Amino acid sequence: MPAGRSVDVVDLVERARAGQPRAVARLISLVENDSPARREIAAALTRYGGYAQVVGLTGSPGVGKSTCTSALVALLRAGGKRVGVLAVDPSSPFSGGALLGDRVRMQDHAPDPDVFIRSMASRGQLGGLSVAVPYALRVLDAARYDVVLIETVGVGQAEVEIAALADTTLVLLAPGLGDGIQAAKAGILEIADVLVVNKADRDGADQVARDMRAMQWLGGRCAGPAAWRAPIVKTVAARGEGIDKVVQAVDQHHTWLVEHGELGRRRRARAASEIEAIALGQLRARFAAVHGSAALAAAAARVAAGQSDPYAAAAELVTGILRTNSLG
Amino acid sequence: MPAGRSVDVVDLVERARAGQPRAVARLISLVENDSPARREIAAALTRYGGYAQVVGLTGSPGVGKSTCTSALVALLRAGGKRVGVLAVDPSSPFSGGALLGDRVRMQDHAPDPDVFIRSMASRGQLGGLSVAVPYALRVLDAARYDVVLIETVGVGQAEVEIAALADTTLVLLAPGLGDGIQAAKAGILEIADVLVVNKADRDGADQVARDMRAMQWLGGRCAGPAAWRAPIVKTVAARGEGIDKVVQAVDQHHTWLVEHGELGRRRRARAASEIEAIALGQLRARFAAVHGSAALAAAAARVAAGQSDPYAAAAELVTGILRTNSLG
Numbered sequence: 032m033p034a035g036r037s038v039d040v041v042d043l044v045e046r047a048r049a050g051q052p053r054a055v056a057r058l059i060s061l062v063e064n065d066s067p068a069r070r071e072i073a074a075a076l077t078r079y080g081g082y083a084q085v086v087g088l089t090g091s092p093g094v095g096k097s098t099c100t101s102a103l104v105a106l107l108r109a110g111g112k113r114v115g116v117l118a119v120d121p122s123s124p125f126s127g128g129a130l131l132g133d134r135v136r137m138q139d140h141a142p143d144p145d146v147f148i149r150s151m152a153s154r155g156q157l158g159g160l161s162v163a164v165p166y167a168l169r170v171l172d173a174a175r176y177d178v179v180l181i182e183t184v185g186v187g188q189a190e191v192e193i194a195a196l197a198d199t200t201l202v203l204l205a206p207g208l209g210d211g212i213q214a215a216k217a218g219i220l221e222i223a224d225v226l227v228v229n230k231a232d233r234d235g236a237d238q239v240a241r242d243m244r245a246m247q248w249l250g251g252r253c254a255g256p257a258a259w260r261a262p263i264v265k266t267v268a269a270r271g272e273g274i275d276k277v278v279q280a281v282d283q284h285h286t287w288l289v290e291h292g293e294l295g296r297r298r299r300a301r302a303a304s305e306i307e308a309i310a311l312g313q314l315r316a317r318f319a320a321v322h323g324s325a326a327l328a329a330a331a332a333r334v335a336a337g338q339s340d341p342y343a344a345a346a347e348l349v350t351g352i353l354r355t356n357s358l359g
Numbered sequence: 360m361p362a363g364r365s366v367d368v369v370d371l372v373e374r375a376r377a378g379q380p381r382a383v384a385r386l387i388s389l390v391e392n393d394s395p396a397r398r399e400i401a402a403a404l405t406r407y408g409g410y411a412q413v414v415g416l417t418g419s420p421g422v423g424k425s426t427c428t429s430a431l432v433a434l435l436r437a438g439g440k441r442v443g444v445l446a447v448d449p450s451s452p453f454s455g456g457a458l459l460g461d462r463v464r465m466q467d468h469a470p471d472p473d474v475f476i477r478s479m480a481s482r483g484q485l486g487g488l489s490v491a492v493p494y495a496l497r498v499l500d501a502a503r504y505d506v507v508l509i510e511t512v513g514v515g516q517a518e519v520e521i522a523a524l525a526d527t528t529l530v531l532l533a534p535g536l537g538d539g540i541q542a543a544k545a546g547i548l549e550i551a552d553v554l555v556v557n558k559a560d561r562d563g564a565d566q567v568a569r570d571m572r573a574m575q576w577l578g579g580r581c582a583g584p585a586a587w588r589a590p591i592v593k594t595v596a597a598r599g600e601g602i603d604k605v606v607q608a609v610d611q612h613h614t615w616l617v618e619h620g621e622l623g624r625r626r627r628a629r630a631a632s633e634i635e636a637i638a639l640g641q642l643r644a645r646f647a648a649v650h651g652s653a654a655l656a657a658a659a660a661r662v663a664a665g666q667s668d669p670y671a672a673a674a675e676l677v678t679g680i681l682r683t684n685s686l687g
Contacts, residue, residue, distance in 0.1 A: 073668035080665045091419060165669070207535060295663070302669065303659035307646075309673035314642050314680075318635075331631035335623070337408045340401040341493070341630065345637035352642075353681065 038068040044075045047174040050113075052147050055174045059149060062166045073166065079173035081298070083115070086281055087197030088182045089222075094205040095229045099268040099277075100182045104146055106274050107178055113145040115176035117167055119160060119193050120152045120184045147176060161308040164193055165301065196301055198294060199224045199284045201277065202261075204243070206235030223261045225280045231265035231273065240265065259287055314352070321352050366396040372403045375502040380475055386498045387477060391491055401494065407501035409626070411443070414609055415525030416510045417550075422533040423557045427596040427605075428510045432474055434602050435506055441473040443504035445495055447488060447521050448480045448512045475504060489636040492521055493629065524629050526622060527552045527612045529605065530589075532571065534563030551589045553608045559593035559601065568593065587615055642680070649680050 038061065046054035062069045086103075090096050100116060107114050151163060164181065171179045183193050194200045202223035228240050240263050247260060262280045266273030288294040330344040366389065374382035390397045414431075418424055428444060435442050479491060492509065499507045511521050522528045530551035556568050568591050575588060590608045594601030616622040658672040 070668075070670040070674075073670045077662075077668045078665050081663075299656070299659045299663045302662035302672075303655050305669045306655065306658055306662065306672045306676065309669055310646070310676050311639060311643065313673060313677045315639065317677075318638070327631050327634065328627070330634055331627045334630035334634065335409075335627045337406050340398075340405045341633045341637055342398040342401045344634045345641060346398075348634065348638050349641045349645075 038066065038071075040068055040071045040075050044072070044079075044173065047170065048079065050144070050174070052144060055147055055170055056149070058170045059163075059167045063151070063163055069166070073169070076169050076173045080169060081172070083168075083172040083176050083179045084281075084285060085168060085172075085179050085181065085197045085199075087194035087200040088180055088203065089194045089200065090203030090205075090227075090229075092184065094203040095268050096182050096184075096203055099201075099203060099227065099229055099266065099274075100180055102266075102268045102271050102274045103180060103277065105271065106278055108143065108146065112177040113175065114147075115171035115174075115179040116146070116148045117164060117171075117179065117181045118148070118150045119164055119181060120150070147171065147174075161192060161304070162312055165196055165305040165308075168196060192304070194222055195304070198288060198297060199281050201225045201227050201281070203227045203229050204239050205230040206233045206239050224259065224284045225277065226261050226263045227273075227277055228263060228265045229268050232267050236265060259284065317352055318348065326351075366394065368396055368399045368403050372400070372407075372501065375498065376407065378472070378502070380472060383475055383498060383502045384477070387491075387495045390494045391479070397494070401497070404497050404501045408497060409500070411496075411500040411504050411507045412609075412613060413496060413500075413507050413509065413525045413527075415522035415528040416508055416531065417522045417528065418531030418533075418555075418557075420512065422531040423596050424510050424512075424531055427529075427531060427555065427557055427594065427602075428508055430594075430596045430599050430602045431508060431605065433599065434606055436471065436474065440505040441503065442475075443499035443502075443507040444474070444476045445492060445499075445507065445509045446476070446478045447492055447509060448478070475499065475502075489520060489632070490640055493524055493633040493636075496524060520632070522550055523632070526616060526625060527609050529553045529555050529609070531555045531557050532567050533558040534561045534567050552587065552612045553605065554589050554591045555601075555605055556591060556593045557596050560595050564593060587612065645680055646676065654679075 043054050043058055047058055058072060061072060088096055088100055088103075097118075100118075104114050104116065149167065151160065151167065168179060168181070181193060181197055200222050202225075204226065205228070226243050228236055228243070230236065243263055262283075264273055264276045264280055266277060268274065285294075288297065326348065330339065330348065333339040334341050334344055371382050371386055375386055386400060389400060416424055416428055416431075425446070428446075432442050432444065477495065479488065479495065496507060496509070509521060509525055528550050530553075532554065533556070554571055556564055556571070558564065571591055590611075592601055592604045592608055594605060596602065613622075616625065654676065658667065658676065661667040662669050662672055
């Protein structure tokens with residue numbers, strides 16, 4: 032072992048593959064903390080990929096995402112599946128750690144060694160989650176979790192990008208949380224592979240389902256006959272009702288993905304985004320290394336004072352990076 | 360005029376400054392369409408900055424953001440102010456244009472030449488809005504709009520970043536759209552300079568206000584005595600009730616910003632983000648120019664097939680960019 036190497040990557044990966052949750056947790060922490068070992072870990076994980084079925088779960092605050100995740104975990108476990116959960120909060124660069132809130136409900140599954148649950152928040156780094164989440168996915172995949180659920184907090188762009196890591200994306204709706212047009216505005220019809228109308232025992236649930244069907248009809252007029260049309264499933268997740276139908280819809284979608292060559296295409300697109308996010312992160316680090324934070328602050332002060340414009344300032348910084356390399 | 364230049368930037372900027380909305384619209388379109396003229400425009404706008412008061416407005420779908428924006432515009436116009444509105448939808452890379460939806464309500468103001476309204480959607484480019492929105496802000500600022508309202512669709516990270524462009528950020532809440540913990544999870548207490556509880560005529564509005572006060576108390580225990588504590592204002596925007604109190608709170612916050620040197624600090628931070636976003640965009644363009652899209656797709660296919668890892672692939676691409684420069 033080379034001197035000064037504090038992480039035995041090969042051993043950690045082996046232990047993760049043997050089903051040790053602490054090794055899995057450690058591997059994920061290493062990338063979250065920008066450990067220099069992360070490249071080596073990524074290399075060690077390479078040949079173990081493509082095993083897990085990845086399911087994204089998104090929707091506005093209040094629709095019952097955590098309850099639904101919890102019910103899905105219970106059902107999948109009853110079927111003997113090992114389940115990983117990544118609860119991602121891209122909108123929380125501030126709190127320095129996700130608020131527990133309804134995470135508490137997930138505690139039911141905490142003693143089960145075949146359920147791995149992890150909260151991830153962005154810590155304010157640009158591209159932080161776009162690197163860390165696919166990496167965590169890679170770790171869980173290598174550790175042979177059959178299903179990985181990625182739950183995100185809202186339906187903003189960051190959530191949409193994270194949901195795009197999934198093979199199948201569930202979008203949750205609930206009555207009383209804004210009408211169909213607002214759902215469509217948030218771009219959810221386009222990303223949903225399965226639409227779940229939760230809290231279906233409340234007034235207005237049928238209306239939400241009808242609105243969704245109408246919007247689908249509007250949006251789908253130009254789609255070919257082979258296109259996947261997201262089924263609409265009603266649930267009362269708090270009582271576990273309809274969750275079996277959700278799992279069924281996910282499996283049907285998975286079969287469709289495989290039959291249409293879409294699974295490979297989605298996974299290649301996911302890899303491309305991941306590579307690009309890492310590459311931009313590397314360029315950004317180089318940025319800081321070449322200029323230091325003071326250079327950006329000085330340029331910003333000139334722009335704020337009306338002495339320079341942001342394009343000129345940016346061009347100067349970029350040229351600086353490239354020039355330094357050619358000398359080095 | 361140099362041969363081949365199709366945009367008379369100096370003329371456009373002069374006309375925008377003279378109050379011609381079409382010139383303002385044209386300048387914004389030029390950057391949205393990645394016109395090569397955008398650098399020249401940014402340079403021409405440089406000395407006209409720092410005039411407008413910039414107010415961000417965010418909140419979950421359904422809280423009544425557009426109604427509130429419309430009511431604010433009406434009140435500010437009654438006070439003789441010229442108002443710009445940027446309605447930003449970062450979660451809509453798919454629809455190829457913002458759905459009209461409640462934009463319709465803003466049509467009341469359409470015939471007024473002293474109100475400029477613009478919808479901006481991300482068109483799927485990474486960093487697209489983080490470049491285009493501050494630029495549009497610059498255009499409206501140079502065109503002497505007294506107040507610019509930036510309205511965003513949700514409370515995801517992208518929305519939070521866009522709200523951070525503002526001098527003062529309003530966060531809208533409404534009864535029945537999730538509890539205080541969920542609001543806190545979305546990071547909104549940290550970004551709110553003014554908390555607006557809209558639909559205050561509905562059941563539960565007082566509870567929302569109480570929850571917010573309690574969360575503020577929890578969050579504010581460590582803040583110094585000079586810290587700004589977001590006032591909580593109740594409104595019924597659809598009837599214009601409480602909007603005067605919102606404007607009052609915005610003005611109080613503005614005074615506080617000036618007195619504490621915070622306005623300059625915020626605007627410098629805004630310029631720094633803008634420069635960085637442009638610089639990353641330039642590096643990204645260089646990326647595409649050096650490698651072509653085929654190289655990324657090929658690398659992604661290798662990663663998806665388990666033949667390479669994303670860090671190795673990214674490092675190869677970055678090295679390619681830097682090497683090409685040193686030869687060129």
